[in-house]
Amino acid sequence: MEPELIQHLRESLPASSRLRIGLGDDAAILDWQDRDDLVVTTDLISDEVDFLLGEVDPRRVGRKALAINLSDLAAMAAEPIAAVVTLLLPHKPPHGTTLELATKLYEGMLPLAEEFDCVVAGGDTNSWNGPLAISVTAFGSCGDTAPLLRRGASPGDVILVTGQLGGSILGHHFDFTPRVREARRLAETGLARVGMDISDGLLLDLSRLLKESDAAAAVDLPAIPIADAARQLAVQSGQTPLEHALADGEDFELLLVAPPTAAETLVADGLLGTQVTAIGSILAGEGIWADHVGGQRLKPQGFLHQ
Amino acid sequence: MEPELIQHLRESLPASSRLRIGLGDDAAILDWQDRDDLVVTTDLISDEVDFLLGEVDPRRVGRKALAINLSDLAAMAAEPIAAVVTLLLPHKPPHGTTLELATKLYEGMLPLAEEFDCVVAGGDTNSWNGPLAISVTAFGSCGDTAPLLRRGASPGDVILVTGQLGGSILGHHFDFTPRVREARRLAETGLARVGMDISDGLLLDLSRLLKESDAAAAVDLPAIPIADAARQLAVQSGQTPLEHALADGEDFELLLVAPPTAAETLVADGLLGTQVTAIGSILAGEGIWADHVGGQRLKPQGFLHQ
Known part of the structure; x- marks a missing residue:
């Protein structure tokens, strides 16, 4: 990850008591006490397939990348707890610099994360000659409630x-x-x-x-x-x-x-x-x-x- | 994810008692009992930056995508438990079809996952007009031991x-x-x-x-x-x-x-x-x-x- 972006993220990511170790180490450590399950989902969106980067505010793209993963946690009736974000950034975005693009993606994502009390526990940022892609992996827990599964529908339901x-x-x-x-x-x-x-x-x-x-x-x-x-x-x-x-x-x-x-x-x-x-x-x-x-x-x- | 690939994965992924709910639902549910921490890391590799897809066996690429994440768990002294995999596959790979490429990537990854008792708990598979990228998010736990951190080195050490x-x-x-x-x-x-x-x-x-x-x-x-x-x-x-x-x-x-x-x-x-x-x-x-x-x-x- 670029040092400027790490610095920016450190300053902009809200602190959380659930994050024992956050940005700046090889991995994040989350407090998982009193939980006996880990619900995990991952979903990626990319330019030209899921949005047109030249025509949309990147904040909406960043928000969507997280929102679709939160929707998958909702689909299991799990409570969101944390997410990690992988950015694959174009060297030459349609508007602004690569760093500006990364910043806007996070600006779109963080208010939604906060709304659902979901810690953004870091991630991996890469740039390349290809188009923008964003992959989010989100973690949650069902706590004491039963998950919502696709199996189990019975005639008459x-x-x-x-x-x-x-x-x-x-x-x-x-x-x-x-x-x-x-x-x-x-x-x-x-x-x-x-x-x-x-x-x-x-x-x-x-x-x-x-x-x-x-x-x-x-x-x-x-x-x-x-x-x-x-x-x-x-x-x-x-x-x-x-x-x-x-x-x-x-x-x-x-x-x-x-x-x-x-x-x-x-x-x-x-x-x-x-x-x-x-x-x-x-x-x-x-x-x-x-x-x-x-x-x-x-x-x-x-x-x-x- | 393409139905053929889901089918193939279901058949090739080894079962694990830690995976309460695996492929086929909106998210995976892992058994996290007797663990009070969740160590998370994510790392992506992409064609032309980290390897040249035209010149290497895709199995080695798949293996590497998981290995670098396991190395990050090792860097925290965490025991690997599970991983999710996001593939961004080119519509036209240099050799073979997109499905064959995906299959080989997993073929390279699974023996390593098995060697370290790391459950591949599903993922997200996409294809596009861009080059190949693979993002892996790996989860582990330090159990009762202290994590290995970057901070804490003292003069004389x-x-x-x-x-x-x-x-x-x-x-x-x-x-x-x-x-x-x-x-x-x-x-x-x-x-x-x-x-x-x-x-x-x-x-x-x-x-x-x-x-x-x-x-x-x-x-x-x-x-x-x-x-x-x-x-x-x-x-x-x-x-x-x-x-x-x-x-x-x-x-x-x-x-x-x-x-x-x-x-x-x-x-x-x-x-x-x-x-x-x-x-x-x-x-x-x-x-x-x-x-x-x-x-x-x-x-x-x-x-x-x-």
Whole structure:
């Protein structure tokens, strides 16, 4: 790591009692007392694939790199504790110097880290002739609560989603708030133990959950909560708002599965502090069906298909 | 991650009782019972900077990506427990397909992971139009022993190194064995609590340790253990074998600081199971000096300089 950046980080990273040894040594040492689990996730975003560096404020890119990892911790109902950051910086960024770029990436990341009490415990900074890539590894713990897993959905269970879906590309994919608080509240109620975050599109992610649970699903299409952005995008895309809600990536909402009475409580009680909608049910067999088996079969990509 | 690669990994990754939840969910869950610390390090290598993908077996690249992180855990005297791997794969590798490249990278990594009982707990695999980059984040624990830190060296302490230095570029930088076992044995003896790994060259890394310890050093140049590779390289490089030993990067040996009697024991007793050489002593003040303060001052880059 460049000495200027280490210096800058040392000055800008908030102190934390959980960080026994931080920047300036070969590794960080975190206090893991009273925890018996380590939940780990890692996710990378890169220029031209996940964003266009020439067209976006790098602070939003830095924020997103952390937010998608916090969303993965939320997907396990884990409490975020710390993260490490690896930057692969271009020698010649579209705007400003390499050091300025690194600084802005961190400026975008740190307020989000602080919001979720997640220590940035250092990282690795490299520069090269290639484009920008940012890899974050985040650590958390489920404490005394059960994790939210993809396996375990049973026929008769209800499928739920938080928030509204579709059209994320209009801005939500940078500015979303990872559903960490909602997932922790859910874990504390014990009402659902099966779920994940929606990162690649509702139908595609649902198909992954069904694969791990060895089950099928009926989706109640009129019940899908459609985001305003999906309607806005549909005006010019040639797709319907519903198609956007079913297939667009990067909603970063929670997809949950719960037994019927627990599902009713979650929908009615506002326990999670956000909108929760029942959108279907788990069936035996395989596939995702509109309304019932033998109805229209929905392809995991989300395009309507017989 | 591509479904073929997930499938391949599921089949090839050895099971571990420490991995409560592994591949196939949003994050991994590791058993961290009876541990109250989490030692974390992350390090990335990339094509054209750290290796030339067109000229090297990708298995050696995969092995190196993990080995440098295990070396950082050794630098803290931590026991490796798990690692996550992020691949950024070129759409068109110099040889074979992207999937074949990913497979070979893991083939090089897994035997080393197994040798050090380090669980590969999943990761993130991406492909793009840029060159290959591999980021590994490794986790460990010091258990009941004290970590090896860069701070804490005191005037009068002896500076030690394991193994022999220099010429790593001739092959050692791919094939080195991270000094994990030596560091753990050291931690169990309690004979040294200050140290790091030599990744960027003896003098440069020593200068970093001195900065954290707020101290100076006298280095006994004739005592430096010079690797055969450094002599071999000197034949054509125009530098002396000693200059290579002082300044070449990627030795991945341990640089240790211990009180005199502890240092004598470490050199004489073979406790670490490998060669340990006393190469100088810690002084008050600043700078690295050949033999004594007021002698020749050695620049952190390792070039001899008045």
